[in-house]
Amino acid sequence: MNQSAALHDHLPAELESKPYKQNRWKKNFWGFMFLIPALIIFIMFMWVPIFKGFLYSFYTVDFVKGNTFVGMDNYARALTDPDVLIAVKNTLYYMLLCMVIGFWVPIAFAIAISELRKFGGFVRVAAYLPYVMPAVVLYGLWRWLYDPVGPINAVIGSTGAEQIAFLTDTRWSMISLVFMETWQQFGSGMLIYLAAVLSIPRDWYEAAEIDGAGVWARIRHITLPSLRNLILLMLILQVIATSQGYQSQMALLDGGPNNATLTYALLIVKYAFTRLDYGTATALGMLMFVVLGGLGIVQFKLNKEDN
Amino acid sequence: MKSADRGILSEHDLKKTSNRVVYGIMVFFILLMIFSMLYPILMTMFNGLKSNVEVNSFPPHFFPQEWHFANLKDALDYIDLPMFLRNTLYIFAGNMVATLVVLGLAAFSISRMNVPYRKVFYFFFLMTLFIPATSYMIPNFVNLKELGLLNQYAAFWLPAGANTFFFLLLKNFFDGIHPEILEAARIDGASEPRSFFTIAVPLSIPIFATLAIFIFSTAWNDWFWPSLVMHSEDKYTLATAIYKYVINVKALNTNIKFAILFLVSLPPILVFLIFQKFIMRGVSLSAVKG
Incomplete structure (x- = not known):
């Protein structure tokens, strides 16, 4: 309140008469009042569940008879369940596929689309459109596209090749899911990269060209290094997101065929809502937290650098 | 050049x-x-x-x-889309109000009101970002059950006020408002709630519009969480109803299935085409959310 002396002339009479300390308290009173709803809501719906997650991982949760303390039993069950090993492997496989099939696609298209002289707006809209469609529509649609008598197999059939059971063949099911998700989501990543590609000063390319750098050299030494931080950030975001993926695996295949798409997060869901073993499900969640917790901090650090 | x-x-x-x-x-x-x-x-x-x-x-x-x-009519006969639409819009509207009031006030307080210990409060909100959502999904459900909120819209509305990502977007936006405007209002004798609702909120229409789009798409898309929290049919959201009664039903004719899917994807596509410039600008913000 350094200016208060200067402003003194303009202050209404009622404020003038109050002592400084009371004014200050009044100001902070509303500041705290504004924070209180959010504090209560965050405690009730964020911190309490997080704390309960830690607590209940040592309990058998029973809504009727009450919870019983069982020590490390839930963890022991989680670590000896052969399904957990399968789920971890599937999750790693899923993350790898998302990287190999999906990660580079938005970068490549962002660079390509930035080079279009015309129709750039239309292309952006078209690429983003699937992202707007509700996930449930996607599931219905792609189940039909992947069908043995669907359009993709019609194309494969017309070339004379053997048809592929995209969803029911254990070798294909996860790949099919990743392909579907890439189709839906790359538009959003592409727009983020595109903004970054377009913000690179054009003069740099001009200068490089004058120095004799070819097109590939310009992409390799100017475009990609400029995107470096963003690529790293998107990579971590993707790792965080894919390590927790379960929705399309659940909706399309329920973890099958033969557990081929049973991811770790899906196993948590199944422990809770199929086996009704909430204790073990929370224990699995805690194990996930221990493994993933560090990644969030890395993401935050990168985000700060980026800004 | x-x-x-x-x-x-x-x-x-x-x-x-x-x-x-x-x-x-x-x-x-x-x-x-x-x-x-x-x-x-x-x-x-x-x-x-x-x-x-x-x-x-x-x-x-x-x-x-x-x-x-006529398929479109058969689709509407098969599934009560208007009812599920109404439920979805209830959740959207309530979440919007909760975001505006709970997160708006808190972000305003941290950003523009100079409260003591605001770094501590800020950190208290921010910390939750580092915890992967799936790891406390089950306790979250158990918590709602223990609070007796299952099968009630409040189970969506209240937790909507605990969104760290939206909190950050709001705070960053408020940080950009010139403090002079608010200071002038204070000097003119406006109370803090009044300067929030009559000055900060109108100035923040762009960020609230962006949040409205995020909240709309969550309400429209999320099928899994509502299917857990709501267990009576008349409270399902559109996406949950489609998942339960359309996607996994074998007896339904494929053409009717597609007619329903088309009807459900039409509104978000139209919203997108109308507001596309605005939405695409908001996309870069979602990079933080992942």
């Missing part, structure tokens, strides 16, 4: 044959991408207007041979 209207390639580059070939291949892949984006979406629409025999014929046709607009 000419440098403004060049990209990685310059006019000069495009005179070389090898570059032209590469450019041609690039355009080809973009066209292929556009085709693969639009074909399935248009197929959803056309399949919903075909006869059931035609939908199941192999190989599939693109345009319907006969147009069956």
Whole structure:
């Protein structure tokens, strides 16, 4: 309140008469009042569940008879369940596929689309459109596209090749899911990269060209290094997101065929809502937290650098 | 200088044959991408207007041979879309209010009111970002059950006020408001709630519009969480109802299925096409959310 002396002339009479300390308290009173709803809501719906997650991982949760303390039993069950090993492997496989099939696609298209002289707006809209469609529509649609008598197999059939059971063949099911998700989501990543590609000063390319750098050299030494931080950030975001993926695996295949798409997060869901073993499900969640917790901090650090 | 209207390639580059070939291949892949984006979406629409025999014929046709607009009526007879739509809009509206009031006030307080210990409060909100959502999904459900909130809209509305990502967006936006405006209001004797609702909120229409789009798409898309929290049919959201009664039902004719899917994807597509400039600008913000 350094200016208060200067402003003194303009202050209404009622404020003038109050002592400084009371004014200050009044100001902070509303500041705290504004924070209180959010504090209560965050405690009730964020911190309490997080704390309960830690607590209940040592309990058998029973809504009727009450919870019983069982020590490390839930963890022991989680670590000896052969399904957990399968789920971890599937999750790693899923993350790898998302990287190999999906990660580079938005970068490549962002660079390509930035080079279009015309129709750039239309292309952006078209690429983003699937992202707007509700996930449930996607599931219905792609189940039909992947069908043995669907359009993709019609194309494969017309070339004379053997048809592929995209969803029911254990070798294909996860790949099919990743392909579907890439189709839906790359538009959003592409727009983020595109903004970054377009913000690179054009003069740099001009200068490089004058120095004799070819097109590939310009992409390799100017475009990609400029995107470096963003690529790293998107990579971590993707790792965080894919390590927790379960929705399309659940909706399309329920973890099958033969557990081929049973991811770790899906196993948590199944422990809770199929086996009704909430204790073990929370224990699995805690194990996930221990493994993933560090990644969030890395993401935050990168985000700060980026800004 | 000419440098403004060049990209990685310059006019000069495009005179070389090898570059032209590469450019041609690039355009080809973009066209292929556009085709693969639009074909399935248009197929959803056309399949919903075909006869059931035609939908199941192999190989599939693109345009319907006969147009069956009656499918849309059958779709509405099969599933009570208006009711599920109403439920979805309830959740959207309540979440919007909770975000505006709970997070708006808190972000305003931290950003513009100079409260003591605000770093501590800020950190208290921010910390939750580092905890992967799936790891406390089950305790979250158990918590709602223990609070007696299951099967109630409050189970969506109240937790909507605990969104760290939206909190950060709001705080960053408020940080950009000139403090002089608020200081002037204070000097003129406006109370803090009044300066929030009559000055900060109107100035923040852009960020609230962006949040409205995020909240709308969550309410419209999320099928899994509502299917856990709501267990009576008359409270399902659109996405949950579609998942339960359309996607996994074998007895339903494929053409009617597609007619329903088309009806459900139409509103978000229209919203997107109308507000596209605005939405695409908001996308870069979602990079923080992941």
